[in-house]
Amino acid sequence: MDENNTQIMISTYKYKNLYFAVGVSKAGKIVWIALPQENEKDAIADILKLYHPDQNIQFEVSNKYTDIAKKVCRVYNGEDVKFHLDSLDLNVDKSKRSSIKTQFERDVLLEVAKIPYGEVRTYKQIAEELGTKGYRAVGTAVGKNPFPIVIPCHRVVKSDLRIGEYRGGSEMKNEILKNEGIKINGDKITKK
DNA sequence: TGCCCGCCGGGTG
DNA sequence: CACCCGGCGGGCA
Numbered sequence: 003m004d005e006n007n008t009q010i011m012i013s014t015y016k017y018k019n020l021y022f023a024v025g026v027s028k029a030g031k032i033v034w035i036a037l038p039q040e041n042e043k044d045a046i047a048d049i050l051k052l053y054h055p056d057q058n059i060q061f062e063v064s065n066k067y068t069d070i071a072k073k074v075c076r077v078y079n080g081e082d083v084k085f086h087l088d089s090l091d092l093n094v095d096k097s098k099r100s101s102i103k104t105q106f107e108r109d110v111l112l113e114v115a116k117i118p119y120g121e122v123r124t125y126k127q128i129a130e131e132l133g134t135k136g137y138r139a140v141g142t143a144v145g146k147n148p149f150p151i152v153i154p155c156h157r158v159v160k161s162d163l164r165i166g167e168y169r170g171g172s173e174m175k176n177e178i179l180k181n182e183g184i185k186i187n188g189d190k191i192t193k194k
Numbered sequence: 195t196g197c198c199c200g201c202c203g204g205g206t207g
Numbered sequence: 208c209a210c211c212c213g214g215c216g217g218g219c220a
Contacts, residue, residue, distance in 0.1 A: 106217060125201055129216095136216035137201040143217075145200045160201070167200030175200090198219090205211080 010061045012049050014042050015071035022071045022078070025049040025061075031091035033101050035074055035149045037170040052148070053099055077151050080181030082119040085152045087112075101148035106132075110143040117157045120182050122191055124161045145169060151178070163191040 010033065014023040020038040023045035027033050036048035046063060053059040070089075077083045092111070094102050102108050113128050129140045140158075147155040150169065156178045160166045165186070168175035176186060185192040 104218075129201085134216070135202090135214090138199055138215065139201090139217040141200040142198085143200095155200085158200080161203085169200075172200090196220095199217095201216105202214085204213095207209085 009059055010049075011066055012046055012061055012063045013065055013067035013071050014045055014063070015068050015075050016042070017072075017075045017079075020075075020078075021045040022075045023049055024067055024070045024074065025052070026067045026070070027091060029091075032070065032089055032149065032152075033091045035152055037150055037174065038075075038078060052101060057099060059099070074151050078178060078181070080178075080183070082182075087115060090149055090152070103146075106139070107143045107146060110140055111147060111149075111153050114144060114147070114155055114158060115153045117154055119154075120184060122157045122159050122163075122179070122184065124163075125158055125166070126161045128158060141167070159191055164189050165191070 009028060011026045012023055014021050019040065021040070021042045022038050023036040024032055025034040034049045034052045036045045039045040039048060050059065050061065073083050073085070091101055092108060093100055094105055094108050096103050102111065109132055110128060113131050117123050125140045125144070126137050129135060129137045144155045144158055145167070147153055156168060156175045158166070165172050165175055165179070180186060
């Protein structure tokens, strides 16, 4: 592949049979973070899903951003690693290849980004912060989070404190929360 | 427009 | 507890 045509750089990091992957733009911004996968191919495929098949995206896998993938891994495993929001491509662009399609999705993600380590908020709380009753719409937007783990959508739970859904499965959500020290009994958060 | 959603709360047994 | 259902609003074909 011609390096000069590379539009996106993908780096992966393996830990305990799980592959973490990040996609980074030419501009050096993270455009997508994969949920951990059992093999590297799936992790890379998760990044490329962002792009339409007919976009013929140029990408290259290298170790250039392995440190970022490693940081994601560390957060997954319960470390309170800080990420700068400016390392993420938070642009809203419906037409172009952009991780975030609408202003509403962006607003939701920025609200979720405020949830402190080791705490949870409900979908309803996020909606109310944004001044809407579209609780389900918040769930939908959270579900499209291009930066899982870094923007902690796993910390958003149902109003009755049940865990709720997750792209990677509720078991994975459960595990990340557990790694953060959040107490869970069955499918419910046990403390406020 | 119509339909799908990582939701919510009130209802019933 | 278990379903069940109407309401809500954002996004997309």
